[in-house]
Amino acid sequence: MSKKVRVAIAGVGNCASALVQGTRFYNNGEEAIGLAYYNLDGMKPSDIEFVAAFDVAESKVGKDLSEAIFAYPNNTLKIADVEPLGVKVEKGKILDGVGRHLSNAIKLSNTTPVEISKRLRESKADLLISYLPVGSTEATRYYAEQALDAGVGFINAIPVFIASNSKWQQIFSEKGLPVAGDDVMSQLGATVLHKTLVKLLVDRGVKIDQTYQLNIGGDMDFYNMLDEDRLKDKRESKESAVRAMVSYDVPMRIGPSDYVPFLDNTKVCYIHMKGRYFGNVPLEIDVKLNVIDAYNSAGVMIDAVRAMRVALDRSISGPLISVSAYCFKHPPQQMPYNDAKKAFMEFIENKRER
Numbered sequence: 001m002s003k004k005v006r007v008a009i010a011g012v013g014n015c016a017s018a019l020v021q022g023t024r025f026y027n028n029g030e031e032a033i034g035l036a037y038y039n040l041d042g043m044k045p046s047d048i049e050f051v052a053a054f055d056v057a058e059s060k061v062g063k064d065l066s067e068a069i070f071a072y073p074n075n076t077l078k079i080a081d082v083e084p085l086g087v088k089v090e091k092g093k094i095l096d097g098v099g100r101h102l103s104n105a106i107k108l109s110n111t112t113p114v115e116i117s118k119r120l121r122e123s124k125a126d127l128l129i130s131y132l133p134v135g136s137t138e139a140t141r142y143y144a145e146q147a148l149d150a151g152v153g154f155i156n157a158i159p160v161f162i163a164s165n166s167k168w169q170q171i172f173s174e175k176g177l178p179v180a181g182d183d184v185m186s187q188l189g190a191t192v193l194h195k196t197l198v199k200l201l202v203d204r205g206v207k208i209d210q211t212y213q214l215n216i217g218g219d220m221d222f223y224n225m226l227d228e229d230r231l232k233d234k235r236e237s238k239e240s241a242v243r244a245m246v247s248y249d250v251p252m253r254i255g256p257s258d259y260v261p262f263l264d265n266t267k268v269c270y271i272h273m274k275g276r277y278f279g280n281v282p283l284e285i286d287v288k289l290n291v292i293d294a295y296n297s298a299g300v301m302i303d304a305v306r307a308m309r310v311a312l313d314r315s316i317s318g319p320l321i322s323v324s325a326y327c328f329k330h331p332p333q334q335m336p337y338n339d340a341k342k343a344f345m346e347f348i349e350n351k352r353e354r
Helices: 014-025 116-123 137-150 166-175 190-203 220-224 232-243 293-313 321-327 337-348
Strands: 005-010 048-055 089-091 127-130 153-156 178-180 207-217 252-259 266-277 281-292
Touching: 005 116, 005 293, 014 048, 014 293, 048 116, 048 293, 116 137, 127 137, 127 293, 137 153, 137 166, 153 293, 166 178, 178 293, 178 321, 190 207, 190 232, 190 266, 190 281, 190 337, 207 220, 207 232, 220 252, 232 252, 266 293, 281 293, 293 321, 293 337, 321 337
Parallel strands: 005 048, 005 127, 048 089, 127 153, 153 178, 207 252
Antiparallel strands: 207 266, 266 281
16 A cells, blocks of 8 residues: 655745646656656655645745646746645745845735644644745745754755754754755756766766856746855855765866746756866866756655655654765765665665665
C-alpha cells in the first residue's frame, strides 16, 4: 500500500506550480521520463498531497492552490490539469520576502497573515517547503521557526543557509526534526552541469585557470534578482558547489546576470572554462544551456519530499546529509554528483544513517 506525504508550501511561484503539476503528470505508472525514481520507498509522485499553502500576492491569496499556481505573475508551461485541491492559499508574513523590484510587479494582499505553525498543525502536514524569493533571509528563518514550532520537517529550496548552518542543524536535531537544503539543485541545470564539467576536467588532469557562468531569464525570480543586494547567498551557493569539485583556487564568477522579460520561464545559461592540458597547451570550453527553469527542479523536489518522509518514518533528526548533497546546491556536505546519488540511494535503502 502506498504511503502518503502531506506537504505545505511557502511561496506559490513557478517552482511550486511545476511541483504540483508534476504530481498529476506522473500518475499513470507509465514510463516516467524525467524522474530519477518513479517509486521511492513505496511512494509515487501522486502520493504527495498538498495540505497548506502560503503566499502574499493578491492574485494568489484566497484562491484554491490549483488556481493559484497558474495566477500572475507565474509564467511557466502548463503540463497537466490540476483538479480543485481544497487547499486555499493563505497569506503569510511578508518580512523581507518582497524586494524592491518585486514590489513593483505584484500587488500585495491586504488580508491578515495566518498563524503558520497553527495552520501546519491543523493541516497535519508532514513537512514544509520554502519556495520564497531569493534574498528572503528573514522570511526563510521565520518559516523554519514555524516548522519547528509545528513539529514538521523543513525543506529549504532557496539560497538562505538553514540546513547547511550549524546553529540551525543543532536546533532541528534538538527538536527531533529533519531539515534538508539549501537551494534546490536542478535536474540538469547550470550548477550541476558546471560542477560536473569541472570534476571531469580535474579527473582528466586538466588545470583549470578560470571559469564563469552567466544566467538570464524572464520570470519573477530573475526580476527579483535585479536587486544585487539580495544575491550574496545565491552567488555563494552556486560558487561553493563548483569550488568543491577542485582542490585549488580557481578565479570564477557565477550567478544571475540579467532579466529578459520575453524569455518568460526560460533560463539561458552560458558556461566558459579556460585551462591547460598536456604540454601546457591551452584549452577552452563554451557551453550554452537552455531550459524551462521551474520544471528543472520539480523532479528533484519530488525525490527530496519523499526522502524526508523516509526520515520522518525513521525518526531521523537534524540535517539530511545524503538527501541534501543529492538535491541541493549548498548542502551541509558537498559531493560529486555520482557520490551524492549513491549516498542518497543508500539512505533510502537504509544502508546509510542520514
